[in-house]
Amino acid sequence: MAKVIIGKKACAVNPLKMSQPIGGSFAFLGLRGAMPLLHGSQGCTSFGLTLFVRHFKEAVPMQTTAMSEVATVLGGYENVEQAILNIHKRQKPEIIGICSTGVTETKGDDVDGYIRLIREKHPELANYPLVYVSTPDFKDAFQDGWDKTVAKMVEVLVDKPTSTRRDPARVNVLPGCHLTPGDIEELRTIIEDFGLEPSFLPDIGGSLDGHIPDEFTPTTIGGIGLEEIAVMGSASWTIAIGAQMKRAAEAMQARTGVPYRLFERLCGLLPNDEFMTFLSEISGRPVPAKYRRQRGQLADAMLDAHFHIGGRKLAIGAEPDLLFDVASMLHDMGAEIAVAITTTQSPVLERMPCEEVLIGDLEDLENLAKDRYCGLMMTHSHGRQAAARLKIPFYRIGFPMFDRLGAGHLLTVGYRGTRDLIFALANLIIADREDNHQPTPDTWLDPWKDTPPVSLDSAVVAPLH
Numbered sequence: 001m002a003k004v005i006i007g008k009k010a011c012a013v014n015p016l017k018m019s020q021p022i023g024g025s026f027a028f029l030g031l032r033g034a035m036p037l038l039h040g041s042q043g044c045t046s047f048g049l050t051l052f053v054r055h056f057k058e059a060v061p062m063q064t065t066a067m068s069e070v071a072t073v074l075g076g077y078e079n080v081e082q083a084i085l086n087i088h089k090r091q092k093p094e095i096i097g098i099c100s101t102g103v104t105e106t107k108g109d110d111v112d113g114y115i116r117l118i119r120e121k122h123p124e125l126a127n128y129p130l131v132y133v134s135t136p137d138f139k140d141a142f143q144d145g146w147d148k149t150v151a152k153m154v155e156v157l158v159d160k161p162t163s164t165r166r167d168p169a170r171v172n173v174l175p176g177c178h179l180t181p182g183d184i185e186e187l188r189t190i191i192e193d194f195g196l197e198p199s200f201l202p203d204i205g206g207s208l209d210g211h212i213p214d215e216f217t218p219t220t221i222g223g224i225g226l227e228e229i230a231v232m233g234s235a236s237w238t239i240a241i242g243a244q245m246k247r248a249a250e251a252m253q254a255r256t257g258v259p260y261r262l263f264e265r266l267c268g269l270l271p272n273d274e275f276m277t278f279l280s281e282i283s284g285r286p287v288p289a290k291y292r293r294q295r296g297q298l299a300d301a302m303l304d305a306h307f308h309i310g311g312r313k314l315a316i317g318a319e320p321d322l323l324f325d326v327a328s329m330l331h332d333m334g335a336e337i338a339v340a341i342t343t344t345q346s347p348v349l350e351r352m353p354c355e356e357v358l359i360g361d362l363e364d365l366e367n368l369a370k371d372r373y374c375g376l377m378m379t380h381s382h383g384r385q386a387a388a389r390l391k392i393p394f395y396r397i398g399f400p401m402f403d404r405l406g407a408g409h410l411l412t413v414g415y416r417g418t419r420d421l422i423f424a425l426a427n428l429i430i431a432d433r434e435d436n437h438q439p440t441p442d443t444w445l446d447p448w449k450d451t452p453p454v455s456l457d458s459a460v461v462a463p464l465h
Contacts, residue, residue: 001350001351002340002349002350002351002352002353002354002355002356002357003355003356003357004345004349004350004356004357004359005356005357005358005359006358006359007358007359007360007361007364009360009361012360012361012363013361013362013363014361014362014363014366014382014386015361015362015382016317016341016342016343016360016361016362016365016379016380016382016383017141017142017319017343017344017361018051018141018142018343018399018400019048019135019137019141019142019145020099020135020136020137020139020140020141020142020144020145020148021038021040021044021048021099021100021101021135021137021145022048022051022052022142022145023135023141023142023143023144023145023146023149023177024036024097024099024133024135024145024146024148024149025038025048025052025062025097025099025145026052026142026145026146026177026204026399027097027145027146027149027150027153027177027202028095028097028099028131028149028202029052029060029061029202029204029207029208029220029223030200030201030202030203030204030206030207030208030220030223030224031094031095031097031153031202031203031207031220031223031224031225031226031229032094032206032207032220032222032223032224032225032226033093033094033095033217033219033220033225034061034093034094034095034096034097034219034220034223035061035062035063035087035091035093035095035096035097035218035219035220036061036062036063036097036099037062037063037064037065037083037084037087037096037097037098037099038062038063038064038065038098038099038100038101039064039065039067039076039079039080039098039099039100039101039104039109039111040064040065040067040100040101040102040103040104041064041066041067041068041072041101041103042064042066044064044101044102044103044137045062045063045064046064048062049062051399051400051402052400054400054402055399055400055401055402055407055408056208056210056407056408057210057405058208058210060208061091061093061218061219061220063083063087064083065079065080065082065083066079066083067079067103067104072103072104072107073107075107075109076104076107076109076111076114077109077114077117080098080109080111080114080115080118081114081117081118081121084096084118084125084130085122088124088125088128090218091218091219092219093218093219094129094219094225094226095129095130095131095157095226096128096129096130096131097131097133097149098111098115098130098131098132098133099132099133099135099145099149100132100133100134100135100136101135101136101137102136102137102138105134105136105138106136106138111132111134112132115130115132118130129156129157129226131149131152131153131156131157132152133145133148133149133152134148135148135149140344141319141343141344142177142319142343142399143176143177143178143244143319143320143321143343143344143346144244144344146176146177146244147176147177147244147245147247147248148247150174150201150202150245150248151247151248151251153201153202153229153248154201154232154248154251154252154255155251155255157226157229157230158229158230158232158233158252158255158256159230159231159233160233160255160256161233161234161256161257163234164257165234166234166235166236166258167197167234167235167236168236168282169195169196169197169236170196170197170198170199170234170235170236171191171196171197171198171199171235171236171237171238171239171282172198172199172201172232172235172237172238172239172252172258173187173191173198173199173200173201173238173239173241174200174201174238174239174240174241174245174248174249174252175187175200175202175241175242175245176241176242176243176244176245176321177242177244177319177321177399178242178318178319178321178322178325178398179241179242179413180204180407180408180409180410180411180412181204181205181207181208181209181210181408181409182205182209182408182409182410182411182417183205183266183410183411183412183413183417184200184203184204184205185205185209186411186413186414186416186417187200187241187266187413187414188200188205190275190276190279190291190414191239191279193288193290193291194279194280194283194285194288195283195285196279196282196283198239199224199228199229199232199235200224201224201229201232201248202223202224203222203223203224204223206222206223206224207220207221207222207223208222208408209222209408209409210408210409232252232256232258233252233255233256233257233258235258236258236282237258237259237260237261237282238252238253238258238259238260238261239260239261239263239278240260240261240262240263241263241266241413242263242264242321242325243262243264243320243321243324243346243347243348244320244321244346245262246262249262261278263275264321264324264325264348265324265325265328265329266325266412266413266414266417267325267326267328267329267412267413267417267418267421268325268328268329268332268418269295269298269299269302269332269415269418270332272295272298272413272414272415272418273295276291291415294414294415294416294419295415297415297416297419298415298416298418298419298422301418301419301422301423302332302333302422304426305333305422305423305425305426306333306334308426308429308430309330309333309334309335309422309425309426309429310333310334310335311334311335311336312335312336312375312376312429313335313336313338313372313373313374313375313376314327314330314335314336314337314338314339314374314375314376314377314378315338315339315340315341315365315368315369315372315374315376315377315378316337316339316340316341316377316378316379316397317340317341317342317362317365317377317378317379317380317383318342318343318378318379318380318397318398319342319343319344319398320342320343320344320345320346320348320349321346321348322397322398323340323342323349323352323357324346324348324349324351324352325412326378326397326412326421327340327352327353327354328352328353329418329421329422330425331353331354333422337352337353337354338354338368338369338372338373338374339365339368339369339372339374340352340354340356340357340358341357341358341359341360341361341362341364341365341368341379342357342358342359343359344359345359362379362382362383362386365377365379365383365386366383366386366389366390369386369390369392370390374390374392375392375393375429375432376392376393376394376395376425376428376429377390377392377393377394377395378394378395378396378397379396379397379398380396380397380398380399380400380401381396381400381401381402381403381404382400384396384403392432393428393429393431393432395424395425395428397412
């Protein structure tokens, strides 16, 4: 059982965490025809937008209420009203998702009250989908913003069922923010191979998977539609992935009566065995042969790679669910999680396979990795300089990942995703050993030239030739 330690530094020297408003906006990007709107200054929005664009290498829609110093003091009603009217008129999104920021939360803007006044004043917006989520960036982190937003979507957008009949083939899937678009597409394929029809909320696999639309649109270019969200109450099950999604799954059950199953991990052999068994039970179908074969491939990959990963000390910095998922799998491989740094509180942290978990920053990750002689660092792209200073291999996980291509297609879930992650890490370790530690013809010793003379009874005996 890990001990959770909260850092006592006055400030984050090299931040690991991303803010709540960015996590909330990320969730809205998984809806079709959506426009995320940050209620705050222009700088708050431009910072988040830059992170998304650099990570996904795509055009990302996002707007701001552009709060000035005066508007912040006097209240942001007019800014919220004008922003909603302009977006509704010019960009015509199917839904506007509003996330607060630190500056407006400090002032105490009643955005829910603003929305009620705007609907009364503008009849054309009376039934228009407007979802507001309180996501102050002076507390919590990226993962918290995502899970609050998904829970609010369920409460506002899912209709209460008028009948107790459920479609046995339909399942709701509530993915955590630690899953990539590639992960979601893999899960969609797995679930459909059992004859089930999944609805993902949010579905960034449909909107941020890097496809090019036929025509330009100022809003999101894919994702789950509002009409599909509305009927999620008719599903037979809800599958929540990551501990962060428990709140949304409970909200779904409270609103619709749909039971849920929470999977805290989907990286590793046993978690995927449990996932496949559950899908087989609810579908009434056996596990397809291709997944039985993939399971064998994963077992073989674990056998091949444990010679390189086993016993190695690792330093990992990530959001709680991603940290728990990846670290647990590597612990199963025999690695030692010597340093674990995260961003916010979570019930899974106490079950981390290490002695302690620190809620801290990348400076903590670097210093502890140095003190504990770690041989591999894993975190997002902002950790690359720390790994370079320590001269240890670096593997990028999480958000943002802006200095490599294909971040949205990385795969860590399922048998296939776990296998690929294991190979990537093992190959990184092998390459580091070859580059820095293996002897070469230039470093081999000549036993005749390089052996020092031996002194015996004050007589110097040189090597024989």
